[in-house]
Amino acid sequence: MQISSQFIEKYTDFLTKKKLNQSPKKLYEPVNYILSIGGKRMRPQLVLWGCYCFDDNWERALPVAHGVEVFHNFTLVHDDIMDEAPLRRGKSTVHHKFDTNTAILSGDVMLLLSYDYLFEVEKGKYFKKLFPVFNKIAIEVCEGQQYDMDFETMNKVTVKEYLKMIELKTAALLGGAIRLGAIVGGAKQRDAKLIEQFARWMGVAFQIQDDVLDSFGDPKKFGKKVGGDIVQNKKTLLYLTALKESKGSQRKELLALYSGETEDEKSKINRVKEIFKDLKVVETAQKFQNDYIVKAYQQLEKVNAPKSRKDALRNWAEQLVVREV
Amino acid sequence: MQISSQFIEKYTDFLTKKKLNQSPKKLYEPVNYILSIGGKRMRPQLVLWGCYCFDDNWERALPVAHGVEVFHNFTLVHDDIMDEAPLRRGKSTVHHKFDTNTAILSGDVMLLLSYDYLFEVEKGKYFKKLFPVFNKIAIEVCEGQQYDMDFETMNKVTVKEYLKMIELKTAALLGGAIRLGAIVGGAKQRDAKLIEQFARWMGVAFQIQDDVLDSFGDPKKFGKKVGGDIVQNKKTLLYLTALKESKGSQRKELLALYSGETEDEKSKINRVKEIFKDLKVVETAQKFQNDYIVKAYQQLEKVNAPKSRKDALRNWAEQLVVREV
Numbered sequence: 001m002q003i004s005s006q007f008i009e010k011y012t013d014f015l016t017k018k019k020l021n022q023s024p025k026k027l028y029e030p031v032n033y034i035l036s037i038g039g040k041r042m043r044p045q046l047v048l049w050g051c052y053c054f055d056d057n058w059e060r061a062l063p064v065a066h067g068v069e070v071f072h073n074f075t076l077v078h079d080d081i082m083d084e085a086p087l088r089r090g091k092s093t094v095h096h097k098f099d100t101n102t103a104i105l106s107g108d109v110m111l112l113l114s115y116d117y118l119f120e121v122e123k124g125k126y127f128k129k130l131f132p133v134f135n136k137i138a139i140e141v142c143e144g145q146q147y148d149m150d151f152e153t154m155n156k157v158t159v160k161e162y163l164k165m166i167e168l169k170t171a172a173l174l175g176g177a178i179r180l181g182a183i184v185g186g187a188k189q190r191d192a193k194l195i196e197q198f199a200r201w202m203g204v205a206f207q208i209q210d211d212v213l214d215s216f217g218d219p220k221k222f223g224k225k226v227g228g229d230i231v232q233n234k235k236t237l238l239y240l241t242a243l244k245e246s247k248g249s250q251r252k253e254l255l256a257l258y259s260g261e262t263e264d265e266k267s268k269i270n271r272v273k274e275i276f277k278d279l280k281v282v283e284t285a286q287k288f289q290n291d292y293i294v295k296a297y298q299q300l301e302k303v304n305a306p307k308s309r310k311d312a313l314r315n316w317a318e319q320l321v322v323r324e325v
Numbered sequence: 326m327q328i329s330s331q332f333i334e335k336y337t338d339f340l341t342k343k344k345l346n347q348s349p350k351k352l353y354e355p356v357n358y359i360l361s362i363g364g365k366r367m368r369p370q371l372v373l374w375g376c377y378c379f380d381d382n383w384e385r386a387l388p389v390a391h392g393v394e395v396f397h398n399f400t401l402v403h404d405d406i407m408d409e410a411p412l413r414r415g416k417s418t419v420h421h422k423f424d425t426n427t428a429i430l431s432g433d434v435m436l437l438l439s440y441d442y443l444f445e446v447e448k449g450k451y452f453k454k455l456f457p458v459f460n461k462i463a464i465e466v467c468e469g470q471q472y473d474m475d476f477e478t479m480n481k482v483t484v485k486e487y488l489k490m491i492e493l494k495t496a497a498l499l500g501g502a503i504r505l506g507a508i509v510g511g512a513k514q515r516d517a518k519l520i521e522q523f524a525r526w527m528g529v530a531f532q533i534q535d536d537v538l539d540s541f542g543d544p545k546k547f548g549k550k551v552g553g554d555i556v557q558n559k560k561t562l563l564y565l566t567a568l569k570e571s572k573g574s575q576r577k578e579l580l581a582l583y584s585g586e587t588e589d590e591k592s593k594i595n596r597v598k599e600i601f602k603d604l605k606v607v608e609t610a611q612k613f614q615n616d617y618i619v620k621a622y623q624q625l626e627k628v629n630a631p632k633s634r635k636d637a638l639r640n641w642a643e644q645l646v647v648r649e650v
Contacts, residue, residue: 027471078433082426101407101474104429108403109467111436115460127456128449135440142434146352149426 004316007048007058008041014062015069018117030094030106031113034073037091043068043177046199049313050181053195053305060121061184064130067117068177071134074110075141077103082149111138121184129183137176144169157235159244163204163288171203187305194303201296202317208289209322211236212282215273216325227269233258237288241281250275282325293321329641332373332383333366339387340394343442355419355431356438359398362416368393368502371524374638375506378520378630385446386509389455392442393502396459399435400466402428407474436463446509454508462501469494482560484569488529488613496528512630519628526621527642533614534647536561537607540598541650552594558583562613566606575600607650618646 001009015035020028044065051061079085080093081103087093095103118134119127147165151157179196187195214229215238229236239258246254257272276282296317300310326334340360345353369390376386404410405418406428412418420428443459444452472490476482504521512520539554540563554561564583571579582597601607621642625635 024468024471024475026475027468078429081429104403104407105467105471105474108433108436109464111433112460112463112467115440115456116464119456119460124453124457128452131440131444131452131456132449135437135444138437139434139441142430142437143349143352146349146430149430150349150351 003052003312004045004049007045007052010059010062011041011044011048011065011069014066018066026098026102027106027109030077030098030102031070031110033097034077034088034094034110035070037089039089041069043072043173046174046177047181049316050178050183050187050192050195051185052181053303053309053313054182054185054187054191058181058185061181063117063120064126064180064184065177067114067120067134068173068180070110070117071114071138072173074107074114075145077107077110079145081107082145118180126184130180133176133179133183137172140168140172144172151235157240159237159240162235162237162240166207167200167204170207171200174203174206175200191303191305194299195305198296198299198303201292201299205289205292205296206320208237208285208292211238212285212289212325213322215269215276216282217322218325227265227273230269230272231265237285238276238281241284242276242279245279245281245284246275250278286323290323328377328637329370329374332370332377335384335387336366336369336373336390336394339391343391351423351427352431352434355402355423355427356395356435358422359402359413359419359435360395362414364414366394368397368498371499371502372506374641375503375508375512375517375520376510377506378628378634378638379507379510379512379516383506383510386506388442388445389505389509390502392439392445392459393498393505395435395442396439396463397498399432399439400470402432402435404470406432407470443505451509455505458501458504458508462497465493465497469497476560482565484562484565487560487562487565491532492525492529495532496525499528499531500525516628516630519624520630523621523624523628526617526624530614530617530621531645533562533610533617536563537610537614537650538647540594540601541607542647543650552590552598555594555597556590562610563601563606566609567601567604570604570606570609571600575603611648615648 019032022028047061047065047068048058051064052058076088077094080088081095081100085093086096091097093103094106098106115131115134118130121127121130144165144167147161148169151162151165175196175198178199179192182192182195211229214224214236215227217224217226219226229239239254242254243251254272254275257268257275297314300314303310344357347353372386372390372393373383376389377383401413402419405413406420406425410418411421416422418428419431423431440456440459443455446452446455469490469492472486473494476487476490500521500523503524504517507517507520536554539549539561540552542549542551544551554564564579567579568576579597579600582593582600622639625639628635
């Protein structure tokens, strides 16, 4: 069995064992609920990859994998309130299934629990090393979410600002996950930082890829409604690049399409995509994506760990990359 | 200068130095705001008392005092959203002054920051000891808030359940504060636990006192509108005791007064207070309060610390007790 399949299998077992049964039920039920509705378990896998690169006994990092997954799900619960999202992974969001107060408080307790899981590895043996890395990244994730909300009402957002936002909101935790695993695996600080940077750059690349797929992905493979970002006037890399490249009447049209809500979603999506194609923004975005991937692999190259394991990690990451749309 | 005045002075200085100036502004401004609007700084004082009982150099515990205060204010920000409270300490609550999303996210970052402050003492020297105590209590506070919300819609709440709820929601953090300070002061585990139990029982006593003052306090001294709990149909110790003691038509009347919202607040408050007086519920509540204070002082007695410091702590606590209403 491939190592990444083993990671998922063992983590799924661990998650089942960690199901919460204590009182008050209304506080802990939503925690079990959000953790049960799945997702790709990217972050737990990254934690275990981090440990595996430096130590055979990667199962020791399972509590950290769980801590990071619980933290990630806490951010989803609170973000879904802020975004007024009714659905997550095709299921009701916590504030929709229960109510907003429950989602706030259950989210809070998830954040607290995530620290407990980090502490759990060998009775707190690694906690003094794990904590500063984890907390710095947790704060970055909050900052990223704030920038994302700020951008909604800002007239001018630069590509640089956008890249920084997705780095904080999404990529930081991917980098943090693998670094925390590496710490448990006994990595030297230099190597833990390098492998973090690898996953962080990959994280930025994946977010750019998500932006591209949201507008140009194959609906069957993508699993979401194509064009959602366009309908919501989201300032993605595609839009920001288009705005930068467009001139005259085209620029006016793009701004008009992105002002307020449209009545005819389908024709808006089509028209925006035509402009995007005309300005070759997908090519620009894919160039950004590729540059981040190259930088990421360069970091991984420098990590002092067995080549076979680094290759396995690189192959695993590579099969998540979509280069053609 | 009295030692408790020194605690407040030094903590106020510390707080000023900790004002946050980083970006994004919308995330950190509300943190500065809620911390600036005051309160009695009970929890920072308790942290410093805890350290002072075991060590002359109590200023070392200032970062922990701040961590606990930031955590407490995080709970206020999120609780005020859940309670839809427009005012806190006579000023706008965070979700009213800014908005709900800001209050959720700024609250989250406050919780994260509180751990950073705990870590700050001598570069994490005490963190492995401080963390499990802090996290256990932080989870208790969330559980207490959930029980409090549950009680709103429950038909039957017992006095025992109520006392447990206020212990978790309010008293646990007071106990935790002094214990964390004691840990930094070098207290043995036995003494840190005893001094925690002292502050925890005092905390329950203070909450019972608050319940009594809310209905029977002198409006000039109390600083809040008298009768607020009655108007809101809150299941306080007074109400639960009255419900237990009342019979027949009086019980029916009490239940009727507490069902739904009333149009004439003043007459409702007066009628409920008459029933409370008739059933001597204040006397019952004060007996509970006194029992908790006696138990608290017994714990303090057993703490292995200089008698002069324990006496100063007891005197400080005693002057917060209101025995006559």
